[in-house]
Amino acid sequence: MAKARLTTKSGTIISIEGTQAEVAGLIAQFDGGATSPDAPSRKRRTVSTAKSGPVTLVSELIDGGFFKKPKELGSIKLALEEQGHFYPVTTLSPILLRLVRKKELRRIKDKKRWLYVG
Numbered sequence: 833m834a835k836a837r838l839t840t841k842s843g844t845i846i847s848i849e850g851t852q853a854e855v856a857g858l859i860a861q862f863d864g865g866a867t868s869p870d871a872p873s874r875k876r877r878t879v880s881t882a883k884s885g886p887v888t889l890v891s892e893l894i895d896g897g898f899f900k901k902p903k904e905l906g907s908i909k910l911a912l913e914e915q916g917h918f919y920p921v922t923t924l925s926p927i928l929l930r931l932v933r934k935k936e937l938r939r940i941k942d943k944k945r946w947l948y949v950g
Contacts, residue, residue: 858935869948886927887911892934899950902940908948 834855836848840862889912893899894923898911905921905928912919926947931937940947 871946884917886917886923887930889915889917890924890931891936894931894950897950899948902933902942902947902949904945904947 834852836855839937869876
């Protein structure tokens with residue numbers, strides 16, 4: 833029986849026992865290479881670099897012309913929910929206020945409610 837002891841980058845110690853081929857195959861997998869054609873190949877997922885947080889999503893609504901007519905906070909929340917992004921109004925309110933301060937949006941008070949327009 834062949835034996836091997838590996839230490840990972842995080843400090844975890846791994847002890848392997850088995851036939852010489854099994855140990856060599858596992859060491860190769862830990863090193864990142866595959867030794868046999870039967871070994872399953874792993875594909876890495878590509879992670880997009882652009883974050884799609886609420887600020888980015890509201891900015892996309894601005895660019896898409898959503899704010900051509902004045903919108904209230906509830907309708908903005910519903911528009912994001914239609915796209916599959918669920919945020920409470922308590923999260924959206926400060927984001928919209930920041931966009932108003934950056935002058936990307938304007939807000940108008942109408943009957944004790946704020947309406948946002950771009």
